[in-house]
Structure formats: structure tokens, C-alpha cells
Amino acid sequence: MIERADQLVLNYVSKAADAAHGVLRADQRLDFARRLRARIETERGGSQDARQVARVLARFGDPMDLVEREARRLAAPTPAEAAESATRQLPAVVDEREAPPGVRVHRRLAEEHLAQERGYGLPFAGLRRVAMARANPMATGGRDARTIVKEHPRDAAAIVILVAAALLVPFHLAPLAIFPVPVVVWALGAAPVLFSESWNLRDKLLGIGAPMLGYSAGGVLVGGLRVGVEAGWQPFIEQFFDVSGTMFMIGTGLGVVWLAYRLLALDER
Template sequence: MIERADQLILNYVSKAADAAHGVLRPEQRLDFTRRLRTRIEAERRGSQSAKDVTRLLARFGDPVLLVEREARRLAETAPLEAAAVAPVGEEATAAFPKIRDDVPPGVARSRREAERRLAREARGLPFAGFRRAAMSVANPMVTEGRDARTVVKEHPREVAALLVLVVAALLVPFDLAPVAIFQVPVIAWAAGSAMVMFSDTWALRDRLIGIGSPLLGYTAGGLIVGGLRVGGEPGLEAFVVEFFNASGVMFMVGTGVSVVWLAYRLVDQE
């Protein structure tokens, strides 16, 4: 699995390569992306911090502007070769990809800086990780690479575990025949819990909360709610009936809490 810092660099270089398509010749494009990656790695100095890499890439600026600068350099140093890419003169920029919103470069840089400042301020607010994840179409440079798409790409096993837990909760209302002596929702919960426990992405505390919340909801929730429903009605049989009536719903509630917590911790990693 590619680490977050490496993924940010890969995304940045890929954007530069896409912007260079049709602007630079294939060999020029390959040389440009190779030199760009080498320069980034040199400036990175082996850091594995996604925040450090984000700040580094922000200093490099918009990949589209880097491609335009490279095309101008090639046009100045090798006019004959540049003629095969775009017409020389004022019309040369027409072949370049358009900058976001067609705004002047200075305005675009100011806007990006403002977006980064707002992102930094938002990180101090409660559940900032969820807000960043909700920006599924946002620029990873603004959200530090933590949007819904990158989370799914970087943590497919963890996302699959959450989906299995959701399925376990959704199966509770259905009166499915048990497998051996085990109810189907319990089997699904056990499979999801195993996937959670074998993950090295979540901290141990988060994993225990994730697998324990459904159990706590089933047992403690069933006992409390079942006991309240029985009220003054005597007899163990009445309590057992109410316990099983309530425990399934409380298991779903506990599983919901588990999924929400694990998803939050998955998104809000530093």
C-alpha cells in the first residue's frame, strides 16, 4: 500500500504529466516528469510526513504553471523543437492547458493560499476530518490528500471491514435461518471484527471500541431496555422475551456507533 506522503507526490507528478500531454513531446514530457520527481524527492529529504510533503508541493505551485514554464524554456532554448509543440509568439500559450477558472496566475496563487489557510483553521474544529472527507471532489492539495476517494484508495481493507459491519447490522431485521448454532448477523459481525483487528491502520483502542460497541449494545442495551420494557411484569420468561426484542435493535445502534467511530478515525489520521 502506498503511504500517504508517496501518494501525494504521485498525484502531483501525475497531474503535471497530464498537463504536459499534448504540450510537450513524449520524450520531453518523460524528461520533465523525471526531473520533477527527482527534484521533489531531493527537497523532501526522506520525510514521510504527509503534512511536510503537502507544504513542499505547495511551494512548487500549480503543476500546470510548471508545464507552461517548461514549454517556454524549451521554446527559448530550442525554437525549432518548440515549433512542433505550439506556435511561437503570442499564440503559443493557446496550446497550454487553462488554469483553473481561467484566472490570472497571481489570483490563482492567492486563492490557493487562502484555501490552505482555511483548511488549517478547519483542522482545529470538531470532526474536521469528516468535513475534509466530505469534500470528495476537492483538491487533495487543499485537503492534505484526505478526501473520500483517497481514503478508499489508501485503505481498501479497512473500508471493506466497515462495509461488512454495516451489512451485519442491516441483516438483523431479517429472520434468516441460523448457520449451525450461529445467527447470520453474528457471523457477519465476527468477520468484520476480524478484519478490524487485523488492520494496522487503527490504534488498538480504536479497534477495541469498534468491535466492542456492537457487543455492548447487544448485552447492556438489551438488559437495560429489556428490563425497562418488562417493568413490573413478573417472571424471567417475560424478561427474556423483552431482552431479545430489544437486543437486536441495540446491536444495530452499537454497530452504527462502531462504524462511525472507525470511519472518523480512519479519516482523521495525522
């Protein structure tokens, strides 16, 4: 989406401007932010693909590094730097497509090694990044908890509703008509997930189907194991309703984790 790509650029420039506060004068900070935005737009080449824009921003590096370089330039400019244009004073961006194949391979291996050292190569590493509200865009691809919520408010709200449905199970509220309250709340969260453009069909089915699968299949399986095959229907039904709520909560937890993970893992789509 265009708004998502533009928001990534705005967030990055805002972080750079915040980092420059107290380091550069107000006029210097304004000029720095303007030139940085112009350079990003040049490298972006009009792309509205959020993944491509995130990669461009990652190549610019940590905004604090840009601010420190700008401060050094302003403090003691060299003749060569004075002769450069304003946009040339920003770090050069390397396009991986222009690099030789061997360089691209070694660069990828180095990035994977650094990711493993930082813990981002572990399974479900995206879930660790969501807690990094002020994370380095180099590590998060321009995406953190605040950015996710800003870009996907309805998706985030749907996930919260699904969590609320699971948390209501232990309260044993009176049913609405014939439907248990947690199931009604689950339906309210499942609807926006189904109509969301952020997940593909498989992700949607896994995310909202896990709670009901846990409730039905999990309840039947665990309830049957607890009473055995010779106990009869009445003990089985009692055991089913005794464990189905817990299985619903477990299924909801797994579904929510999957939806949150896929919301972060844009590069895998």
C-alpha cells in the same frame, strides 16, 4: 509503511500530470512530471513516514497552480528564469522547522482560520474529506476516498463487512447453528480489524466492541426500561430480543464511524 508514502507521491505527481494534460505538450508534460517528482524526492529526504510526506506535498500546493506556473514560464521565460536550473523553476518549499517561532505561530493560526472557513475545523472534519474523491491535497493532506481505499483495501473491506452485518438485522435470517447471522458476519469483519496495523488497540476495541455493547448492554437497558422491574423474566426476554437488534445496528454505526474517522486522522496518531 513505505508503500503508503510512495503512493502519496505517485498520486500527487499523477494529479499534476493530469492537470497538465491539454495545457502542456506531451514532451513538456513528461519533463514537468519528471522534475516535479525529483524535487519532491529531494524535499522528502528519503522519508518513508506517510505523515511527513503528506506535509511535504501540502507545502508544494495545488498541482494546478504548479501547471499554470509552468505554462507561464514556457510561454514567456524571463532572463532570470532562463538562467535557473530545471529544479529551481519549481516553487520553493518552506520548511517550518527553519522558520522563527513567531512565524510558525502566526502561520498555524492562519491555517486554522482557513480550515474553519472551509469547514474543516468542525468535529469529525475528516469524515467530510472522505467524500472529496478529487480533493485538493492542501485540504486533505494528500488523502481522499480513493487514496484511502487503495492504501487500506483490507481495512475498507472490514468496514464494509461490519456495515453488512448491521444491514442483515431486519431480515431475521435463520441462525447458523446457535449464532444469529448478523453476529457471524460481524465476527468476519471484526477479525481483520483486530489484526490491522492501521488502528491502535483502543480504536479496535471501540470499533468492534460498540455493536456487541449495543446488543447486550443496550438490549438489557432498553428492554428493562420498557417492561419495568415487576414484569418478570419472560416479558423482559421478549423485549430484549425485540430491541437488541436495533441497538446492535446503532452500535455498529457508531463503531464504523469511529474506525473510518481514525483511518483518516493519521496526523493525530
